[in-house]
Amino acid sequence: MIAMLVQKIPCLCKRLRKGVSNIHKTTLKDVATAAGVSVSTVSRVLSGSASISEETCERVRAEAKRLNYTLNSAARSLRCDRTHSIGVVFPDISGEFYAICASAILKYARKKDYAVLFTESGRNTVAEEKAVRALMERGVDGILFIGDNTHDEIVIRTLANEVPIVTGDRHIEGIPSVTYNNRETIYAVTEKLYESGCRSFVYVGEPTDGQDNLKMRNLGFIDFISSHSDVQAESIFDSRFHDDKLKAGSELFIEKIKAISPDAIITSNDLIAIGIISAAHKAGINIPSDMSVTGFDDLRASAYIIPSLSTIRQDITKLAKLCVSMVDDAINQKPVQNAVIMQEIISRESAALA
Amino acid sequence: MIAMLVQKIPCLCKRLRKGVSNIHKTTLKDVATAAGVSVSTVSRVLSGSASISEETCERVRAEAKRLNYTLNSAARSLRCDRTHSIGVVFPDISGEFYAICASAILKYARKKDYAVLFTESGRNTVAEEKAVRALMERGVDGILFIGDNTHDEIVIRTLANEVPIVTGDRHIEGIPSVTYNNRETIYAVTEKLYESGCRSFVYVGEPTDGQDNLKMRNLGFIDFISSHSDVQAESIFDSRFHDDKLKAGSELFIEKIKAISPDAIITSNDLIAIGIISAAHKAGINIPSDMSVTGFDDLRASAYIIPSLSTIRQDITKLAKLCVSMVDDAINQKPVQNAVIMQEIISRESAALA
DNA sequence: CATGCTTGTGCAATCGTTTGCATATAGTGT
């Protein structure tokens, strides 16, 4: 009986609007009627876009408040072709770096009155394209791509013709971006280790396919090594890091690094470093007296683990702030300029980098 | 000259629409013209909402694809009074728990074709109200409140009359919720420590004002203690944990816990536990031989720190999945039922909980 | 007093989609 009734109702929309939940949302029209003026006047009062007499203004505002008027932003978006929202594409929002970045983006976006639509690419081209398509359907005013991306630049380039785009922690020629000086920093770290006496090094990181940051970090290492003939060095790229960096770091140590037994291990990530330290500890190897280990990111816990981790800090808040402000500028047709943020070397117990 | 020109243009919207960036977005009308049918037919084909001849369908779909048609969801929202989006309010999205939760929400929401609008309350009533207001303006179909909240229940209760609401990791009488069994779990943890020989305990956590989870955790502790006369126990609530749990844990240890020197420390958070362990290590106190320490949350790094942390795992993915599915049900007027998720005790090196 | 400017307000079109209703054509049963 009830099933039949439901089936007979032809229009889901109408049903929802007028049907079961009949909380009528106050519209401009309601306010206009209540205040005895036209809809246009109310609109102008509330947006402050024209000269309206003080008296009318007050009456309208009072009624709007009394009736608990809430703007219908779908209507505004339709009319103005502007949603006041930005889309953000992360590889995966759950990592500490991206989570902090997301939080900061939210903060700065709110200051500029943008709503934020987050999506995850899951480091998967197909998923990312779908996510971006959804963002475009939602009519975001601009899109932020944060972090490494496995997918083709061409997608972003094409997209850039339709909507303002800014990339964070990544650079694509011709697209506004905010990046870090990865190469120089790793060079400096290697140099500091050298100065403190290390002569054999292992660089450990994820495979660098298509990820410029990781490439740059390794290049910084190579830069130093190739200009110093008295050192031994090796780079290990392991795809297991894509999944669980901590576990992979641990496994990698047991399999390979222990045999090489270098003076210092430079990693591209704190989690990898923590995994290695954990495995080294179990193997009876002391960090840093037997071997130095450096991380990358300065995770919140890195200062508190034992031994505390020497690492590289990236100012994530600055990245977020710059990204939001750049995409805002791009949306408003203002000129934008690429930015590079300097990383900071943090010396703690696991390696002497002072 | 140019400045004058810009000033003379009266309508920002029109300017944006027809002006500088004149990329005309394909509409139903364009597709209709191209396919030689009416707008309604195109709409029906693309939404599959009515019987349309196979031939017409194909022609329309082909044209839509050729012209790269993208739905204007503002228009649809306006017409149907439904945005297919949900709002999510977090205290702060950058913590590991919330970040993982956000990621999972994104995943399940996408499966049900919802866009997600995240906001942060910053544990601040005023900010939260503003955030919620923004969500309402955007016309979200439902709202998820995740995590502890400092603000008044009344706000949520009032809101619940306007829009479907589900709370995650928190319960408010009369509002659908997904929660964890905090009280029982901490009871069980205390019991296990007791069984392994501990007789003096310190419970360490944030002040529990208005945060039921924290209250429940401490109550589980109290439950056990008050039913066993042969133990010594104390609860310490420290407001410094609101800021930097790691650092505060460390300071608290040095100031107080060291003097008490209990057999076991039960904390309400992994970070607090890590801070304490770090300080204990510096003070020459061995965990767990001198003192057991338990955490709460099972952060990713907790298995890899030294000593590895015994803690309590909450299935965050399950929480997210249930929340999304419940709010979806609520939106579609289906009945919803509160859910409680069981926590899991993880025994590692820092305390014997097996 | 005629003209022009300023200020305050309303009318009505518009944004792109959805959908109730009308209609046209084809097919079925008697």
Add this chain to the structure above:
DNA sequence: ACACTATATGCAAACGATTGCACAAGCATG
């Protein structure tokens, strides 16, 4: 051949906010 249904399509009215244009009233200038 007639009525009747099913299928396929179009027409036009909404949804709520914005804004160009029109216009009225008030005021100042020559």
